[in-house]
Amino acid sequence: MDLSLVVFDVDGTLIDSQDIIVTAMHRAFADAGRPLPARAAVLSVVGLSLHDAVARLAPELDAGAVDETVARYRAAFIALREETGGEAASPLYPGARAVVEALHARPEVLLGVATGKARRGLDHAFAGHDLDRFFVTRQTADLHPSKPHPAMLEAALAETGVAPGRAVMVGDTTFDIEMARGAGVLPIGVAWGYHPPEALHSAGAAFVIESFAQLPAVLEQFWRVSA
Known part of the structure; x- marks a missing residue:
């Protein structure tokens, strides 16, 4: 066989998971005082590693700023998951x-x-x-x-x-x-x-x-x- x-x-x-991904990315950019990427732009990079995704959304950022935004995204995603009752939002x-x-x-x-x-x-x-x-x-x-x-x-x-x-x-x-x-x-x-x-x-x-x-x-x- x-x-x-x-x-x-x-x-x-x-x-x-599109809603929680977009909301978490917007929170990450907002917390860093950066312009929010469009929803379509966020969804276009889903599937890439987070570092590569953020780098595509904000190519002007240096490596340190990308890492900072990735950390903010992860924190926002976890918080949103808790706010929405686990996986119900996805x-x-x-x-x-x-x-x-x-x-x-x-x-x-x-x-x-x-x-x-x-x-x-x-x-x-x-x-x-x-x-x-x-x-x-x-x-x-x-x-x-x-x-x-x-x-x-x-x-x-x-x-x-x-x-x-x-x-x-x-x-x-x-x-x-x-x-x-x-x-x-x-x-x-x-x-x-x-x-x-x-x-x-x-x-x-x-x-x-x-x-x-x-x-x-x-x-x-x-x-x-x-x-």
Whole structure:
């Protein structure tokens, strides 16, 4: 039995965290006395490591100021999470749990995540949504270069022993698509996240799905061809 690997991005793919991310970034910039970045600009950098995201939002900042803003963002995010009652402010997208549970039930399919979150943030989100038991490999921004560098997927492949030709990356940003292409795995975009479908297609997505309900059929098609 050949093993297959399905790796998911988190923010914008599994979890709808846009409101808390934007609010936390605005608080971080406001606390530092800097102009607030537009909501669209904040969402456009979700998926990058925090350092890279802040540097893109405010290219005029030096490294020290970027680090200061990152620290302010983390503090604001934690405070907002407590104010809003844990993960209630960042719900799972419709159909996400059902698809994850169905894939996890198949012994030949392994699940992973590759995220711009730090490991502490990922663990907190997974505990809040009761997702811990589903994912055998978890790659985070504090352990790897920022997306779109392929290091996260290369580590996931190495940990699971799955060949690149039997693996897919499911994500909502061009960073996810470019990372997948760099690692030699199939890139699948989702239309409900933070980058528009046309950008995902331009970045090289093999498929862009409109709902989680479409993912199983896309995976079956890929696995038949790659068998």
